[in-house]
């Protein structure tokens with residue numbers, strides 16, 4: 001939006017400089033400082049790089065996300081999308097670069113404080129608590145707001161009870177919002193895959209995050225389920241005002257849902273802009289056609 | 302009006318179930334405090350009920366840690382020993398300490414030990430954690446044998462149960478010891494039941510089922526694990542007091558060896574992981590099995606079935622059962638019990 005093509009050249013130069021300086025990245029740091037002080041920027045990544053035993057999963061990725069937008073990140077399998085989400089949520093630590101979340105800047109995001117920073121996420125592979133009911137899985141999403149100790153819980157003291165009541169109310173709202181009433185008291189592990197994905201979205205939404213990271217929330221779903229899920233994602237933004245980073249393979253879904261799209265290929269950001277801009281970008285077409293005929297079989301429609 | 306309707310919809314009170322629960326609780330109290338003290342033989346109390354109660358409580362404690370929180374431990378016996386020797390020393394060295402306070406202090410000592418030996422759980426998982434809890438096992442036995450102070454300088458480290466009394470009432474008889482044991486077990490089990498159904502209990506399960514997801518949503522993973530070790534060890538420690546004071550009456554450190562730790566682990570595997578009822582079913586099974594085998598063996602083979610053969614056959618049967626349960630019914634006796642209940646329920650309706 002803010003002139004992706006204009007920025008591209010400058011970023012390229014910045015990355016050269018940072019490659020020479022190897023560790024310090026003054027250009028990126030200054031850029032991050034500028035971005036993170038802007039109230040409309042929820043998240044700003046600057047010069048993010050990470051490698052796994054020689055495999056460069058991400059190199060020099062910049063990304064900013066504005067309040068209230070649905071920001072898609074697409075790219076072929078292995079492009080580094082999940083790594084990016086894992087860095088933002090503190091599960092991976094970037095080798096270089098900085099992450100600014102709501103004005104606070106980190107080189108390593110503290111995962112255990114993520115919820116309190118206003119960030120919630122779902123996982124590419126389901127990460128639910130199989131031994132708990134749907135309702136209790138969702139209620140866990142508000143655990144970061146709890147203060148009562150285990151003694152207060154055992155004794156049923158007022159603070160524990162009021163926390164429970166407040167969380168039960170919020171849980172009920174999300175259960176209704178995502179139409180999970182009929183399965184709310186079932187063990188989550190007994191639900192079909194598509195519904196489990198929805199419970200994971202519910203567990204993230206109940207935290208009332210400012211920023212929601214969705215790693216392939218529609219993967220493996222039928223067309224109907226996908227459409228339903230897309231509706232929920234949009235409704236989450238429209239009704240709850242949450243900013244969303246969405247990783248998704250289905251280009252049709254992405255183009256219809258997102259405000260801006262960033263494209264990763266082999267760990268580099270090769271394009272960034274509105275869906276229309278990205279669709280017309282020659283580098284994107286090349287990357288996708290290259291892989292569509294290759295081993296990955298990504299579809300671009 | 303509208304609010305009432307909404308509440309009623311959200312919390313449907315199942316009266317039939319409530320009545321059933323009340324009836325069950327009443328029956329439990331009548332049996333525990335009426336029928337057993339009045340009619341149970343000395344043999345039944347001394348040889349079956351007292352070990353059953355102490356082992357059940359230890360299994361409830363281990364189930365909290367392993368079944369609910371997913372932290373495998375082979376140190377149960379060590380925590381029982383800390384509880385037993387702790388209670389012995391508190392009672393010996395502090396004049397006029399009430400029995401309840403002695404037991405709580407013993408539990409707290411065991412909890413402290415549990416936290417220290419639970420520290421590796423912050424780094425290690427599964428099998429590796431289990432191996433590291435062995436350290437507790439060996440350390441405690443070594444310390445209790447090495448330092449005579451713990452057993453008041455008894456040459457072989459043996460301790461004997463002190464005079465047991467609550468509010469001046471002597472509990473030294475078999476019935477008295479039974480009442481002490483059953484009350485302790487019921488109170489602690491009720492508290493554990495409250496715990497596992499609270500937000501803290503759900504944190505335990507979250508850490509067990511997906512530690513990464515738990516961390517990201519804000520479950521304090523490290524604190525939760527150490528809390529599980531502390532509460533679990535507290536309960537196992539008090540089970541150790543019951544084992545030493547109400548059942549055996551005299552114990553040596555070697556009585557709390559690795560075999561006992563495995564026995565408690567087998568109880569929760571056979572009874573059912575993450576099930577309080579399973580701890581009791583498993584303990585009943587483990588206590589009754591040798592008695593059953595010896596009767597059966599004597600009936601089938603007469604004098605040939607001596608204690609050596611009994612011991613061996615018990616190990617073989619137990620080993621086979623563990624394997625069968627792990628493969629065919631990982632949820633243990635508790636799940637079998639549920640299935641049986643449902644089948645009977647569907648036939649009668």
Ligand SMILES: Nc1ncnc2c1ncn2[C@@H]1O[C@H](COP(=O)(O)OP(=O)(O)O)[C@@H](O)[C@H]1O
Pocket residue numbers: 052055056057075076077078079080081082083084
């Ligand atoms: N934990 C990890 N250990 C080793 N390699 C990893 C790890 N996570 C990701 N990678 C590697 O990083 C690259 C990018 O992976 P990923 O971020 O999962 O891609 P995507 O989500 O776009 O499919 C892949 O080559 C993958 O093998």
Ligand SMILES: [Mg+2]
Pocket residue numbers: 081082083124
């Ligand atoms: Mg991925």
